[in-house]
Amino acid sequence: MELQLRISGVHHQMLKKHLLPEDGLESVAVALCGRYMDKDNIVLTVHDITLIPDSECLSREEDLLQWPTQKAIPYFERIGKSDLAIMKIHSHPGGYNKFSSTDDKSDAEFFDSAFGWALNDKPHISAVMLPDGEIFARLFFSDLHHEPVKKVLISGDVIKLYNTNTGSKSDDFALRTIQAFGDKTYQDLKQMTVGVIGCSGTGSPLIEQLVRLGVGKIVLIDPDTVEQKNLNRILNTTKKDAELHRPKVLVISEAIANMGLDTNVTPLQKNLYDSPEALKELIMCDSVFGCMDSVDGRHLLNQLCAFYLVPYFDLGVKLEADGKGGVNKICGSVHYLQPGKSSLISRGVYTTEDLRAASQYRKNPEEFENLRKNAYIKNVNVNTPAVISVNMNIASHAINEFLNRIHPYKAEPTSNYALSTIDITENCIINVAEDDLSIDNYLKKKIGRGDITPFIEMPELT
Ligand SMILES: [Zn+2]
Known part of the structure; x- marks a missing residue:
C-alpha cells in the first residue's frame, strides 16, 4: 500500500x-x-x-x-x-x-x-x-x-518530494546529469511518476528527455494512432508504424523499453474524457505535462490537478503560415500551474465559450461542423502546421522549467516563470510572474478537495 x-x-x-x-x-x-x-x-x-x-x-x-x-x-x-x-x-x-x-x-x-x-x-x-x-x-x-x-x-513554486525510500545507487547513464543537478535531484526524479498527455509533436521529445533524465515511472496517454502526417515530428515512429496504424503510446513505450534504462511505463491509448483509468493514473502522478491542443482536455487536467494537488505544465505551440510557404509567426508557451494560484482559464488561455464549443465538438462532431460553417462558433481542434524543431524547442523549455522547479537554478525566483512565451520569430522569451496573473477564485476553494461526487465537479465524467 x-x-x-x-x-x-x-x-x-x-x-x-x-x-x-x-x-x-x-x-x-x-x-x-x-x-x-x-x-x-x-x-x-x-x-x-x-x-x-x-x-x-x-x-x-x-x-x-x-x-x-x-x-x-x-x-x-x-x-x-x-x-x-x-x-x-x-x-x-x-x-x-x-x-x-x-x-x-x-x-x-x-x-x-x-x-x-x-x-x-x-x-x-x-x-x-x-x-x-x-x-x-x-x-x-x-x-x-x-x-x-x-x-x-x-x-508550489518549488516541487518538493520528501521520501522515506532510502537513496539507491546512481546509474552510470545518469552521471553527467548528476554532475549538473546533484544526486538528490536525480534520486527525486527516480522516485517520481510523471504523466504526459498527448504523445505527438511536443509530447514525444518531452518523453524522450524525461526517460533520459531518469524519471522512474511515466504514464503516457494518447488516443491516436501513428499517421504519415505525424512522421515529420514524432520521435521513434516509422513509416511501418503509420502503415499499421499503431497506437502512438505503444510505439513510444516500446522505444523506451528498448533504451533499457529501467523506466516503468504505463501506456494508455485513451481519451481523458472516456477513461476513468487514465484519470486515476494521473491522480497518482507527481507532475503532469499537458501536450494537447484541445481546450477541454486542458481544462479537465487543470481541474484535476487542483483537486488532487498535482503540479501541471501546459505546453502550446502556435505556428501561423500564410499558406504560400511563408511564415507569419512561430511561438510557443509553457505554463506552470500550481494549486491555489492562477489557472489556464484565469490566465485567459481560453474562455467558457471556447469550452462549450469544444464540448459540442467532442459530443457531436457533425452538428458542430454545421454550426461552424454557419459561423456560430469558433473553430476548434483543427490540424495546424507543425515543425519538429519548433516542437522540440518548446518541449526542452518545459523540461528545463520542470528541472528548475525541482532544483531551482535560474537567475530569478521560480515564481517569476509562471508563464514563458517563446517567440521564435522575434527570437525572445517573455516571462510572466505568478503574482502578475489572476488567481482562479473558483479553483482556489477546491484546493486539495480530493474525491467528491461528481468527480472534480465535472458531471460528464461521472
Ligand atoms: Zn512531537
Whole structure:
C-alpha cells in the first residue's frame, strides 16, 4: 500500500511560517484533507488549515506542547458531515526526525476523538515539520494503528518530494546529469511518476528527455494512432508504424523499453474524457505535462490537478503560415500551474465559450461542423502546421522549467516563470510572474478537495 500526503505551496508556506516561529518552541496546526483511495494507494491532500495561536497553547517547549484541542472542534464537526480527513501537524524545532513517545500518546487520544466524530472509518493523518520545512507523517486507521507515509509532495513554486525510500545507487547513464543537478535531484526524479498527455509533436521529445533524465515511472496517454502526417515530428515512429496504424503510446513505450534504462511505463491509448483509468493514473502522478491542443482536455487536467494537488505544465505551440510557404509567426508557451494560484482559464488561455464549443465538438462532431460553417462558433481542434524543431524547442523549455522547479537554478525566483512565451520569430522569451496573473477564485476553494461526487465537479465524467 502506497501512502502519500500532498500539500500545496500556498499551504506549506503558511504552515512553515506558523510552525517554525523565532522562539524555537513547538507549535501546532490542524487541517482538513481530501482523500484519494484505491486498493493500492491512499493519498491525503490538504484542503483547509487552522493555525492554533501559540498564545493559546497551555505550554510550549522545545520538545513538548499542550494545546487546546477544542480548537479542532469545527473540523471534527466537518469530518462528521463530509468525506474529509483531519490532519494534526506540529513542529520539532530541535530537528528530532521521529514521532516521540509523547506524540504517540497525544496522537492516540486525538485520533480516538476523530474517529468518534467521523462519518466513516477512513484514515486520518498526523504530521511533523522539521526546521527546514521538511515534513514526515503517519496515517491513523480506525483501530488506531498507524502506518508511515512514504511520500510527501509539495506542489508550489518549488516541487518538493520528501521520501522515506532510502537513496539507491546512481546509474552510470545518469552521471553527467548528476554532475549538473546533484544526486538528490536525480534520486527525486527516480522516485517520481510523471504523466504526459498527448504523445505527438511536443509530447514525444518531452518523453524522450524525461526517460533520459531518469524519471522512474511515466504514464503516457494518447488516443491516436501513428499517421504519415505525424512522421515529420514524432520521435521513434516509422513509416511501418503509420502503415499499421499503431497506437502512438505503444510505439513510444516500446522505444523506451528498448533504451533499457529501467523506466516503468504505463501506456494508455485513451481519451481523458472516456477513461476513468487514465484519470486515476494521473491522480497518482507527481507532475503532469499537458501536450494537447484541445481546450477541454486542458481544462479537465487543470481541474484535476487542483483537486488532487498535482503540479501541471501546459505546453502550446502556435505556428501561423500564410499558406504560400511563408511564415507569419512561430511561438510557443509553457505554463506552470500550481494549486491555489492562477489557472489556464484565469490566465485567459481560453474562455467558457471556447469550452462549450469544444464540448459540442467532442459530443457531436457533425452538428458542430454545421454550426461552424454557419459561423456560430469558433473553430476548434483543427490540424495546424507543425515543425519538429519548433516542437522540440518548446518541449526542452518545459523540461528545463520542470528541472528548475525541482532544483531551482535560474537567475530569478521560480515564481517569476509562471508563464514563458517563446517567440521564435522575434527570437525572445517573455516571462510572466505568478503574482502578475489572476488567481482562479473558483479553483482556489477546491484546493486539495480530493474525491467528491461528481468527480472534480465535472458531471460528464461521472
Ligand atoms: Zn512531537
